[in-house]
Amino acid sequence: MSRAVALRLGAFAGALALAFGAAFAIGTNVDPIAAAAPEKPAGGMSEMGGGHGEGHSESGGQLPGLAVSDAGYTLAPETTFFTANSKTVLRFQIKGPDGKPVTGYTPTHEKELHLIVVRRDLSGFHHLHPTRDAGGTWSIPFSFTAGGTWRLYADFQPAGHAEPLTLGTDVNVSGLYIPVPLNDPASSYSVHAYDVTLAGTPVAGKESELTFKVSSGGKPVTDLQPYLGAFGHLVSLRSGDLAYLHNHPTQHAEVGMKGGPEIKFGTTFPTAGTYRLFLDFQHAGAVHTAEFTVDVGTDGKTIVPPTALPTETKPHSHEEGAEHK
Ligand SMILES: [Cu+2]
Incomplete structure (x- = not known):
């Protein structure tokens, strides 16, 4: 079954297949997951110190990557509308508690910021390292390989912040969209x-x-x-x-x-x-x-x-x- 699906898709659009390196399979048991379980009990936030607790209530202590805003920081893309298979530039800012773009970062794993791009069906994964201008705008050339709703994650640590943050946002990509089962x-x-x-x-x-x-x-x-x-x-x-x-x-x-x-x-x-x-x-x-x-x-x-x-x-x-x- 999975092979048949893969072959059909492969024949359907070579370019599409390129984007989804993995084999296509069907029937994956995607267990419904109960509401995002808090990573830490809410009462535990006060133990963390470093001032992280105060601004954290927005996301209620949920897992990284689920919120566009957390601990006073916001992932702000220049646009959330794109067209598949056209060269574009992903541009975004991290806005700090003062509303201004963050320009001070503590590098993690040799980079100030790691950008993950993946479609919401978990196909088309990319791990990228955009560059930042002096004003705090991040950018990297990119081409979405297919239509659909894609998710961007920014994984970074603001200077002076006690721990890394991962913020996520969805973007809309117009173009052929064939969901790929996990x-x-x-x-x-x-x-x-x-x-x-x-x-x-x-x-x-x-x-x-x-x-x-x-x-x-x-x-x-x-x-x-x-x-x-x-x-x-x-x-x-x-x-x-x-x-x-x-x-x-x-x-x-x-x-x-x-x-x-x-x-x-x-x-x-x-x-x-x-x-x-x-x-x-x-x-x-x-x-x-x-x-x-x-x-x-x-x-x-x-x-x-x-x-x-x-x-x-x-x-x-x-x-x-x-x-x-
Ligand atoms: Cu990285």
């Missing part, structure tokens, strides 16, 4: 010349270790390159509301170090549910993204790593090869 949970993913496996036992509400293993041509990759101070960056989005989790590996990486084949993360999924995981890693000068659907239960679910990666299960490696020229 892939079924799987423990392997192929991107370009790389096969990535995922092992772990994710449990809702407590830290779980996730181990990604990167190989190429059947051989473990042992010279992964540091990318933004780590051998991998993991963004997890909760299906249903697109709550945002950003994780970094337990191992720090500096220029010149070699990593792999394993990249381990300590990840706390806040609730049971289905998550889409996007792992960025760098090898031979290029950054690649491996994507996984993970069902997180309340009592732990083992992601069994495949013993082999038969070629017929490699999802659309030919299409993905064309994605990054």
Whole structure:
């Protein structure tokens, strides 16, 4: 079934298929997630100190990425209307508690701000680093690959603010829109010349270790390159509301170090549910993204790593090869 859907879509529009590197699957059990569970009990906010508590009531302490405004800061895009497949520039500001664009940031992972762009069906993921002008306007050239409602996340830490913030906003992209069902949970993913496996036992509400293993041509990759101070960056989005989790590996990486084949993360999924995981890693000068659907239960679910990666299960490696020229 999923293959048929994939083929049909693939034939339907090659350009569309390019955008959605992952295999198309149908029938994913997207568990309805009860209202965004507070990350921390409301009463716990006062423990955080650093002045973060006062301005936080807007979002009620919900998970990162769900609010356009939080702790006095607002993600303000120049426009929320775009056209698919036309070159445009994403432009936005982070407005501070005084209403003015923020110009002072504390870099996190070597950047002042990380911009994640993904369509609301969790296809078309991009992790970008826009540039900021002196007045506090961020911009980066971008082309939406298909129509639909897309979500922008800004992940940043204002100077003087105690912790990073992730604000999110939806934007409207006119153009052909064919929603892509989330892939079924799987423990392997192929991107370009790389096969990535995922092992772990994710449990809702407590830290779980996730181990990604990167190989190429059947051989473990042992010279992964540091990318933004780590051998991998993991963004997890909760299906249903697109709550945002950003994780970094337990191992720090500096220029010149070699990593792999394993990249381990300590990840706390806040609730049971289905998550889409996007792992960025760098090898031979290029950054690649491996994507996984993970069902997180309340009592732990083992992601069994495949013993082999038969070629017929490699999802659309030919299409993905064309994605990054
Ligand atoms: Cu980034």
